[in-house]
Amino acid sequence: MAKTSHYSILIEEKLIIYAILATWPAYIFGLLYLLGSVIAWVILLIVMLRLYIEGPRHYQQLSVLVLLWALGMLLLLICLLIAHAEWQLGAAKTIKSSFGWAKGWALFALFIGLGALLPLNLTNISRACCWLALMGGLYAFVSVFAFILKLPQSLYISPLQFMGGGGPEFFDVRLYGINPETSWPRWFFYAPWAPAGGLVASLLLIMCSRTEQRPLRLAGMASCVLMMILCQSRVAWILLVICGPLYVFMRLSAQRPIYLLLAVIAPVLLLFSVEAIELLQTTMDDIKNARPDSTRVRAELAQIAIQSWQNDAYWFGHGIVIAGPKSVEFMPIGSHHSWYGLLYVKGLVGLLAxxxxLVMTALYLLWRAHEDADICCGFVLCFILCVYSFTENLEILAYIIWPALLWIGASLKIPSNHSIDKSCLEPILQNAKYS
Structure with a gap:
């Protein structure tokens, strides 16, 4: 995206960079959940103070999509309040759930809005993400030796758990984990569970690719690939193959030769369409069978969530999450899936909110992806979130995926050709002054 000629880093951007670099230290000391949940509100407070004292001269106009995000997340809060009132859950649970909204869904609107509002230099954000990924690569090597030496999986659970409101897994500092189905190690990194680690690594891989310093970029991306492999997330492995070609295609989509190439390739693909579909189906079956217990639990959780939503709380949901039966290992109903979780907790209105x-942002960035490499990265980041929304509850992971939300927000800035360049009006104003 176009950079301003006289660029000066605001304190808001410095806080963002420091927060990204502080991710691993915060994880080691059990502060990561608090850091990711609070940083957006702190920056928002600074923005409000700056607007009051200095006016809007440092900030940019918000687009309709950014306002739509704010409206949608506010609507989720309204759904929560209505559901709590309908189910008579009481004031204590309503207040607790409202704080949960402020640390979850609200962060989507806040970070996307801040990314669009602030004059961020995405090169600095990308560089910070590279250093974050490098720390993850170093942590991987240390934890591999920890597994070889049979050191404990978990170092400790932070005593600050009472301040966060999340489960113990959000404050558990672990060197590695063990896959109960295979008895092989798998790595969580600074995420609460391994598939979430794959989501973080996938997002970091895209953001690291925009660093201008080649050695740092390659080292950061290599660390991300290592994290995606070690987390043993099946979705992360698929995205590792897809995201690169997707990014290249979107960057070339404005050039006519790419469509000529597609016109040549399409008939060839049609000739082998049956074999391709069979191969895809076989591959999907192999992926599911790689962890059959996990696939079974996910399917049962989805079925319970759908039935409970249809029968009990169609429009505004149940308001809170409860644990499922023993057949799903007491996993929370609606977990492992953003859409089933939204239907169960917030109802149909919440799902649409x-x-x-999300869909309109993805389509808009798809339309503009060929214009700029940063916007193209924003589209791929949005694509990754869309894919993972079918396997993870994105709300509860907002505290670790927030750099990607910032980047998506920066990609939603109003194009410069949609605004008036006041410098062009100066000669006219001068002539009018002396006439």
Whole structure:
């Protein structure tokens, strides 16, 4: 995206960079959940103070999509309040759930809005993400030796757990984990569970690719690939193959030769379409069978969530999450899936409140992806979130995926050709002054 000629880093951007670099230290000391949940509100407070004292001269105009995100996340809060009132859950649970909204869904609107509002230099954000990924690569080597030496999986659970409101897994500092189905180690990194680590690594891989310093970029991306492999997330492995070609295609989509190439390739692909579909089906079956217990639990959780939503709380949901039966290992109903979770907790209205801004953002960035490499990265990041929304509850992971939300927000800035360049008006104003 176009950089301003006289660029000066605001304190807001410095806080963002420091927060990204502080991710691993915060994880080691059990502060990561608090850091990711609070940083957006702190920056928002600074923005409000700056607007009050200095006015809007440092900030940029918000687009309709950014306002749609704010409206959608506010609507989720309204759904929560209505559901709590309908189910008579009491004031204590309503207040607790409202704080949960402020640390979850609200962060989507806040970070996307801040990314669009602030004059961020995405090169600095990308560089910070590279250093974050490098620390993850170093942590991987240390934890591999920890597994070889049979050191404990978990170092400790932070005593600050009472301040965060999340489960113990959000404050558990671990060197590695063990896959109960295979008895092989798998790595969580600074995520609460391994598939979430794959989501973080996938997002970091895209953001690291925009660093201008080649050695740092290659080292950061290599660390991300290592993290994606070690987390043993099946979705991360698929994205590792897809995201690169997707990014290249979107960057070339404005050039006519790419469509000529597609016109040549399409008939060839049609000739082998049956074999391709069979191969895809076989591959999907192999992926599911790689962890059959996990696939079974996910399917049962989805079925319970759908039935409970249809029968009990169609429009505004149940308001809170409860644990499922023993057949799903007491996993929370609606977990492992953003859309089933939204239907169960927030109902159909809540699902639409999140789906509309997400889908419209993805389509808008798809339309503009060929214009700029940073916007193209924003589209790929949005694509990754869309894919993982079918396997993870994105709300509860907002505290670790927030750099990607910032980047998506920066990609939603109003194009410069949609605004008036006041410098062009200066000669006219001068002539009018002396006439």
């Amino acid at each position: 999140f789906a509309c801004p």
